[in-house]
Amino acid sequence: MLYLDYAATAPLLPSVKDIYIRSLDEDFANPHASHSLGRRLSTEVDLIRKEILQDLKLSGQVIFTGSATESNNLVLSQFAQKKVVTSLVYHPSLLNRVRDEISKLSVNDIGQIDIEKSEELICQAELISLQWVNNQFGTIENINEVCEFIRSKNSECWIHIDAVQVLGKTPFNLKDDNFDSLSLSGHKIGAPKGIGCLILKEKHLEKMNPLFYGGNQEFGLRSSTLSTPLVKAFGQALKLSASLTEEYFQSARENRQKIIQILKNVFKEKAGFPFEERSCSNIVGFFIKGLSSDVFMRCMEERNVYLSSSSACSSKNKKENLALKELGYDLKMQKSFIRLSFGQNLAEEELELLEESLEKAWEDIEFLIS
Amino acid sequence: MSNVILINVDELWLKGRNRAHYVKLLKKYIRRSCKLHLENFSLKNENQRVVLRTKESISDDLFSAITKISGIYSIQKARESSLDMEEIKKVCLEEFEYCLEKKPSIKTFKIDTKRVNKTFPKGSMEFSKDVGAVILIKHGEKVSAKMKGPDLLIQVKINQLSAFITSHKVLGVGGLPVASSGFGLTMLSGGFDSPVASYKMITRGMHQTFAFFHAYPFVGNEVKDKILALGKQIASYQQGGLLIVFPFGEVQKFIAKNCREEYRTILFRWAMIKCCNHIAKEVNTSAIVTGDSLGQVSSQTLENMRLMDEASDQIILRPLIGSSKREIINLSEKIGTHDISIIPHDDACALFAPKNPIIRPNLGYWYEITQKISSELDELIVKLLPTCERLSLSSIRQEQGQ
Incomplete structure (x- = not known):
């Protein structure tokens, strides 16, 4: 099997799994309980909060949530009837809650913000939500540059960053002054599903309202008993992905180039790679002109190679791909978009398997676009 | 009392x-x-x-x-x-x-x-x-x-x-008791026609097994759920039945590689009829039922239907041959299949549709190509038959009663 859909969900990392399973056994107590068992867990969780901030070189407070979608919604819910500025090329969790109210940032043809053209909107905004790495095409935003521009034009504006696809895919080099809130997800970096976090600047803690009410855990922002095993698994996965070095990213980029070369060898001029230049090292988004990416995905699935025909969060939606539409691609092109995403670098034999599977699949379906 | x-x-x-x-x-x-x-x-x-x-x-x-x-x-x-x-x-x-x-x-x-x-x-x-x-x-x-x-x-x-x-x-629905007129194999697809054709044959006393030609990987597995729902609705008029899901994608690949593009659609149809003849032997049915309606689509011409009949040992029944689309849709509403048929699904026909499908095949080419690929196709069908999924169309309660 060759799994090439890490941007949807990464498999559990072995050391994360070990910590998780051990913690399921040992850390059964309620971390909010006042007996010593509970207090021990509470201390350990607080330590992980600190380590996360250290690993990312950020300051603020870590609020554990169920997912990055929840983290995004928690922030967006503070801005009802306010001026929210974002882009339609982003993940639906940044859009759907405020769809009727948002103002659209201008983007270039690969989905990066055009700050000059967006200046007027930026000056009026109360919240600007940004996605650092695009989950579909892999485009990396010039995050520090954009944030500094926003700060210089509108110092009151809240900057929220969805950094879900960043860890393990491009160096995490956000300057501490450049955000107000930032969301992360566990299952994209090798932890289980069901855990994410919001990193929030301390000064905002008091002003925030929760999405739901109960025992006031997580600084009153996320009532629910915290799952210590999930927090520990998340902490470990985050530590591993935040510690990746420049050498790793260099070899990942080389690996990515090899994959693109294989795709070009197989599909020749039929394949288009508009996002190649500014994409993160672990996502290849491309088009095969005239071919349904759903059909292609299933042809690869028959050969035990798993990839994505669009973002998993919206793949049940058979209609439009709003992000690609925003970039000006018509419906036919939207339906021919394919995403490969990977974790560790592929070994030689995996690259060979990929090439062989692509060739065979192409042999089966080439007649569809002849 | x-x-x-x-x-x-x-x-x-x-x-x-x-x-x-x-x-x-x-x-x-x-x-x-x-x-x-x-x-x-x-x-x-x-x-x-x-x-x-x-x-x-x-x-x-x-x-x-x-x-x-x-x-x-x-x-x-x-x-x-x-x-x-x-x-x-x-x-x-x-x-x-x-x-x-x-x-x-x-x-x-x-x-x-x-x-x-x-x-x-x-x-x-x-x-x-x-x-x-x-x-x-x-x-x-x-x-x-x-x-x-x-x-x-x-x-x-x-x-x-x-x-x-x-x-x-x-x-009531009228007609004759189920199975009083024998057993048939119905080609079921996701549209309006074939479920209605099947219903009409049930009311003529024919108990049916259903065959669905699943064009995976060209269409997704969601289609199968829809066919299963349609099959269950139709089979409720004969108290259950069997749905055979034939992996037709392999056959389509084989044909696409061996024939002229404009003959694809009609050769797919021809291959389905051949599959049905093989399946019929296994499930002991003696007629094939289709939702053909004369002239409705380009493959449903007299010439094309005659070629299908030629390829079949079993009699092909087309109960909707003289029905208009409106009549078919009205009946589908009455029998409860309409709302399932309208659920959108991947359409392999559209995917494969040649730019100019053949309305009147060149018989020279037709006989040449069908003779050329017939025995290899039969071998492929025989190889694929054991891999068919066989799904019960009875609701659980009905199964208990049977």
């Missing part, structure tokens, strides 16, 4: 000496439905109809299950009385009051008596008047008798041993 359902049989008057066999089959299907809903009941042939009696209450589910059984003209909920005239009147009054309570807007009524039992001491007209009088004495302020177009018609059927009183009649 028991709860009674009178089941009037359709078309059996046509059958002369075969009648007993047909009624027996019909009772088999009625009994199956009853067993799912009732602990104790009896089914008897009385005066050309089947009478269901039970002490238990008859649920709407059971009633509607019986209305779906092919071969039934109509179904009536009835009350039963002894032949004592006073008791019959009393039961009629009960039936009237029951109806009035359910539908207080009733202003007029009529009593219609039919006597099979000629020894009954009163004439039909006279007895109807007597019963009407009983009702009018009690409810004359609210209702009156009306002979033409009454709001409520209560029928009194005087038989040899008892009388039935009924004000209720629902038409």
